[in-house]
Amino acid sequence: MKADSDKTNLIGLPHMALQEFLAGLGEKSYRAVQIMKWIYHHGVIDTEEMSNISKSLRQTLAQCAEVRLTEPVSDQPSSDGTRKWLLRLECGNCIETVFIPETDRGTLCISSQVGCALNCTFCSTATQGFNRNLTVHEIIGQVLFAARTLGISPNRSKRKITNIVLMGMGEPLVNYDNVVAAIDLMLDDNAFGLSKRRVTISTAGLVPAIHKLVDSVDVSLAVSIHASNDQVRDRLVPLNKKYPIAELLPACKQYIADKPHRKITWEYVMLRGVNDLDEHARELAQLLKGIPSKINLIPFNSFPGTEYECSLPDRIGKFRNILINQGFPTIVRKTRGDDIDAACGQLVGSFTDRTRRQGRAVEIQRANGNTSNVIQTSAVKSTERDKRESEPHYEKFKTT
Numbered sequence: 001m002k003a004d005s006d007k008t009n010l011i012g013l014p015h016m017a018l019q020e021f022l023a024g025l026g027e028k029s030y031r032a033v034q035i036m037k038w039i040y041h042h043g044v045i046d047t048e049e050m051s052n053i054s055k056s057l058r059q060t061l062a063q064c065a066e067v068r069l070t071e072p073v074s075d076q077p078s079s080d081g082t083r084k085w086l087l088r089l090e091c092g093n094c095i096e097t098v099f100i101p102e103t104d105r106g107t108l109c110i111s112s113q114v115g116c117a118l119n120c121t122f123c124s125t126a127t128q129g130f131n132r133n134l135t136v137h138e139i140i141g142q143v144l145f146a147a148r149t150l151g152i153s154p155n156r157s158k159r160k161i162t163n164i165v166l167m168g169m170g171e172p173l174v175n176y177d178n179v180v181a182a183i184d185l186m187l188d189d190n191a192f193g194l195s196k197r198r199v200t201i202s203t204a205g206l207v208p209a210i211h212k213l214v215d216s217v218d219v220s221l222a223v224s225i226h227a228s229n230d231q232v233r234d235r236l237v238p239l240n241k242k243y244p245i246a247e248l249l250p251a252c253k254q255y256i257a258d259k260p261h262r263k264i265t266w267e268y269v270m271l272r273g274v275n276d277l278d279e280h281a282r283e284l285a286q287l288l289k290g291i292p293s294k295i296n297l298i299p300f301n302s303f304p305g306t307e308y309e310c311s312l313p314d315r316i317g318k319f320r321n322i323l324i325n326q327g328f329p330t331i332v333r334k335t336r337g338d339d340i341d342a343a344c345g346q347l348v349g350s351f352t353d354r355t356r357r358q359g360r361a362v363e364i365q366r367a368n369g370n371t372s373n374v375i376q377t378s379a380v381k382s383t384e385r386d387k388r389e390s391e392p393h394y395e396k397f398k399t400t
């Protein structure tokens with residue numbers, strides 16, 4: 001028998017890949033559907049329990065395949081019902097996944113990378129640095145883990161997870177191929193079977209990848225705009241220096257062209273005195289004119305060492321009113337799970353940083369006399385490899 005780690009992990013195998021795997025075992029293609037339904041509809045992870053599969057196939061699967069889940073390290077419930085899990089990957093690094101229940105939906109916020117290399121200056125995840133992209137099974141494994149933990153059901157109307165947002169740790173479009181493959185499983189009726197309107201990719205604005213998305217996946221798109229002009233956006237979202245607003249907006253328009261009723265969701269973090277003035281709201285309205293849009297204003301969630309403060313409630317209200325008066329549906333995002341650091345931009349996980357950014361964040365916090373919220377991980381020494389790894393990974397994104 002192979003060692004467990006050598007076995008094929010059935011989680012994350014797209015339908016076709018599972019069919020091919022089973023064909024290699026001499027099995028018919030319909031077995032793939034049976035196995036997918038056991039895993040994603042019933043949450044069965046022991047192939048022995050897949051009772052409509054022949055005994056001989058179950059015995060073969062036990063030898064060469066398994067359903068390997070990520071391991072929970074902690075499960076933190078918030079007073080508002082939000083739940084945050086720290087999940088350990090096989091490599092030992094940990095990522096965070098958050099479930100946010102509301103009256104009419106249950107949203108799972110999942111990670112796409114271990115850390116993030118984009119270094120948005122208002123983001124707690126960014127201070128932790130970057131390690132690597134998540135694999136397809138690590139991305140979809142978060143959904144399966146949460147679904148099983150919350151109570152999985154083959155009956156769609158009884159499922160707790162109705163929406164998935166890729167807004168956890170990482171920039172999803174940097175991890176393009178794995179994210180698209182994972183989304184295929186989210187939408188596949190034999191897997192999670194979610195409506196495409198209920199799956200949202202959130203991006204900081206990786207323009208070539210947005211263009212590429214047009215032909216590969218049709219889900220909702222949220223764009224972290226956070227500023228009404230390049231000068232402010234360059235400061236908040238360094239990716240903007242490479243893909244400025246004048247390139248970002250046409251890519252977003254193209255993404256929703258020919259998709260009736262589709263809107264871009266613009267995420268806008270409210271930072272006191274930085275991007276929250278009336279003139280910024282008017283400038284934003286001008287910028288987005290003609291683009292089917294909805295705008296989420298996100299009260300900034302502070303973290304140790306940050307240079308920013310959240311805008312005052314009154315200021316946020318005035319900002320929102322200007323946008324509404326200009327015809328943009330605008331909401332102030334309710335902060336959820338802030339007592340467990342599960343709110344927007346607060347996911348940090350626990351992992352080995354390859355960028356040395358975590359070390360710098362710790363130094364800043366020490367200088368400010370605060371290290372309480374820093375997850376101490378083994379920041380690796382600077383080597384040539386580390387320097388290569390610390391290059392922003394969007395530099396490596398190539399359109400094909």
Ligand code: SF4
Pocket residue numbers: 116117118119120123124125126168169170171204224345
């Ligand atoms: S806001 Fe998103 S893209 Fe920017 S550093 Fe944080 S996780 Fe990365």
